[in-house]
Amino acid sequence: MSLGTNISRLRAEKRLSQGDLAEVLEVSRQSVSKWETDSSVPDLNRLMKLSQLFGVTLDELVTGAEPPVKVETPPVMVSPSMPGRKIAGIILFCMAFLAFLIPTGLGGILIGLILAVPFLVCGIICFLVRKRPGLWCAWAAYLTAYIFCYYGTGISWNLFFFTFSWEEVGTPVYTFAAWIQSLMILALLIGTVRSFCTFSFPPTRRNGVILVVLWIEFLAYRLLTAPIADLLSAPEIPVTSMWALMALILMAGIASLILLAIALTLSVRMAAAWRASHR
Structure with a gap:
């Protein structure tokens, strides 16, 4: 697709006449007509103004290449990892449960409480204290x-x-x-x-x-x-x-x-x- 064809197509998409485009670019209508028929080529300054007016890049204006289609990928939801102190707290809670369960099963509930309290307290600290x-x-x-x-x-x-x-x-x-x-x-x-x-x-x-x-x-x-x-x-x-x-x-x-x-x-x-x- 030639430069003149691109200018004509983009001008029509913007619903501009050759006179309107000539007025914006401060050139004559005949110059715009020559551009569209490939009788002449606008200078670099006019090309820059044309690309800005039509909202395209210079490459798209000159070659007519279609802009790459942006494929929007859905955001990946990454679940935040559990802090190490909370993992330690869970382990300590499990140890407190076992320390209480085993002696209690053997008939020593008081011993189970005594053994479980340190693990329980440390587990609570791991969950509540950050530093x-x-x-x-x-x-x-x-x-x-x-x-x-x-x-x-x-x-x-x-x-x-x-x-x-x-x-x-x-x-x-x-x-x-x-x-x-x-x-x-x-x-x-x-x-x-x-x-x-x-x-x-x-x-x-x-x-x-x-x-x-x-x-x-x-x-x-x-x-x-x-x-x-x-x-x-x-x-x-x-x-x-x-x-x-x-x-x-x-x-x-x-x-x-x-x-x-x-x-x-x-x-x-x-x-x-x-x-x-x-x-």
């Missing part, structure tokens, strides 16, 4: 085990102070278990500090006051447990009072551990910020 779920699961698992050990056997990490006088606690197994708990706490504290290595806590006056308050609260909780522990050794203490005192010591111990982790992490971050500002 650092592994760290919080480790803390939750330790604190849950700490509660069960304390109420079941009276073992606490504080007993490692009796390493060289284990006769006062009755058996060296207690001090050995206390050392294991202490090492676990140390690992959790190191993991917490390293996990917040990018957290900014500049050495300002306000942050300094916050840090001092945290350390004071930690020391207050630690000092609070000593006189309460002495009350537990008092003769003829009622059972209800003993359980209440044990619960108070337990809550004070957990609170002191949480405060220690927060205060230690903020202290390390403040020291790092101070060192970076003095380089």
Whole structure:
């Protein structure tokens, strides 16, 4: 198909006369007539105006090639993948179910509950917490085990102070278990500090006051447990009072551990910020 034929066809599609097209292009009607009969060829500037007017490319105007048909493909629906923490949460829920089902089937429902609670708590954390779920699961698992050990056997990490006088606690197994708990706490504290290595806590006056308050609260909780522990050794203490005192010591111990982790992490971050500002 020649250029003149294309111009004539496209002009007719736009419902323009030769005079109308000549007026738009600022040429005479005779020039348009010569173009359509292939007696002459418009210059490049006129060709550009013709392609813009007809809404086609230069190649389509000159050769008459049909524009490629765009095939619209339906969008592919990609289902979002499940985050790894939720997969871990599902696995933990299944483990909690098995930990509860097997002992319960053998007649020990209380043991089943005790074994299932850590898995259940960690599964809930994996579903609800987006940042650092592994760290919080480790803390939750330790604190849950700490509660069960304390109420079941009276073992606490504080007993490692009796390493060289284990006769006062009755058996060296207690001090050995206390050392294991202490090492676990140390690992959790190191993991917490390293996990917040990018957290900014500049050495300002306000942050300094916050840090001092945290350390004071930690020391207050630690000092609070000593006189309460002495009350537990008092003769003829009622059972209800003993359980209440044990619960108070337990809550004070957990609170002191949480405060220690927060205060230690903020202290390390403040020291790092101070060192970076003095380089």
